[in-house]
Amino acid sequence: xxxxxxxxPAGRFSDDxxxxxxxxxxxxxxxxxxxxxDPIPEELLRRLLLAAHHAPSVGLMQPWNFIxxxxxxxxxxxxxxxxHANETAANLFPxxxxxxxxKLKLQGISEAPVNLCVTCDRSRGGDLVLGRTHNxxxxxxxxxxxxxxxxxxxxxxGIGLGWVSIFDDADLRSILHLPEHVVPVAYLCLGHVVELxxxxxxxxxxxxxxxxxxxxxxxxxxxxAR
Ligand SMILES: Cc1cc2c(cc1C)N(C[C@H](O)[C@H](O)[C@H](O)COP(=O)(O)O)c1[nH]c(=O)[nH]c(=O)c1N2
Numbered sequence: 001x002x003x004x005x006x007x008x009p010a011g012r013f014s015d016d017x018x019x020x021x022x023x024x025x026x027x028x029x030x031x032x033x034x035x036x037x038d039p040i041p042e043e044l045l046r047r048l049l050l051a052a053h054h055a056p057s058v059g060l061m062q063p064w065n066f067i068x069x070x071x072x073x074x075x076x077x078x079x080x081x082x083x084h085a086n087e088t089a090a091n092l093f094p095x096x097x098x099x100x101x102x103k104l105k106l107q108g109i110s111e112a113p114v115n116l117c118v119t120c121d122r123s124r125g126g127d128l129v130l131g132r133t134h135n136x137x138x139x140x141x142x143x144x145x146x147x148x149x150x151x152x153x154x155x156x157x158g159i160g161l162g163w164v165s166i167f168d169d170a171d172l173r174s175i176l177h178l179p180e181h182v183v184p185v186a187y188l189c190l191g192h193v194v195e196l197x198x199x200x201x202x203x204x205x206x207x208x209x210x211x212x213x214x215x216x217x218x219x220x221x222x223x224x225a226r
Contacts (some may be wrong), residue, residue: 024155029116030201031160032105035112035191037191042176044157045114051153052118052179057142059130063122064146067176069115078107081171082164089166104205112189117172118147120173123181143185150188160193 013021032177049066057063069075090101109115120143122136132138154161164187170186203209219226 003020020156022168024152027198028151028155029196030061031103031162031189031191031193031196032108032201033111033195034160034195035108035189036193037111039093039194040114040159040190040192044159045190047143048150048153048159050155050216051152052146055142055146055149057145058118058132058138059125061125061129061132061139061142063124063139064121064143065119065121065182067117067119069117069176070113072110075109077175078115078172079107081167081175082107082109085168085171087167100205100207104207106166106203108162108189108191109164112160112162112191114190116150116186116188118143118150118186118188119178119182120183120185121181122183140183147186147188149152154190158192158194160188160196162189163187164189 010020012204033201045068052064052066053062069078086106093101104162120140123137125132129139131155151161167184167187169184172178176184178184197204198209200210214225217226218224
């Protein structure tokens with residue numbers, strides 16, 4: 001029987017290391033329009049995927065797969081699917097919001113040298129997964145943790161990442177040949193960037209703004225602020 005490994009020493013990071021972690025968190029951006037055409041070297045892409053693969057997952061289920069999309073004909077079908085869904089989306093907003101919505105750039109599918117679909121295989125690990133017994137969606141949450149790891153690692157590598165979610169699920173499924181039990185959790189556009197917005201682009205363009213943190217913190221029960 002293999003012996004369980006013992007915990008290794010852990011402690012605070014050095015000041016520089018801590019600073020770097022917070023810098024990645026605070027300067028990470030959703031990128032739509034600043035992609036350079038330069039290819040992403042295979043080793044760099046691999047580091048990003050390895051960071052994603054080290055995300056926490058329910059019961060160590062690791063439900064993710066990573067579909068790397070570089071073929072321009074696949075990208076072009078995805079772009080058409082976006083355009084179709086985006087037209088529907090724009091019409092859902094009231095007229096005054098729709099005008100601004102239509103001016104927003106909400107994807108960089110063709111410009112980004114690499115597109116990546118992060119999927120969740122809902123059948124991985126079988127029917128009974130530790131931690132998923134009472135909440136089936138924890139596999140989806142796990143997959144989103146992988147996306148966030150990838151996003152932060154990308155920031156540290158000078159790679160911009162944009163999440164595109166304006167699709168009919170059925171279009172993504174059909175273009176990418178996803179089996180029924182696999183969910184497309186995130187469609188991501190990746191490429192080198194030399195410039196990033198200093199605040200969320202949606203804030204810079206007057207669509208929405210960051211809420212004050214203090215308004216979001218409750219103590220002991222919902223709605224109870226200190
Ligand atoms: C699940 C999910 C889905 C989407 C997004 C994010 C997430 C988490 N975001 C990006 C989103 O607009 C962005 O994260 C916020 O505006 C905050 O900006 P920063 O990420 O801080 O730059 C996003 N952006 C966009 O241009 N098109 C899109 O379809 C989506 N979809």
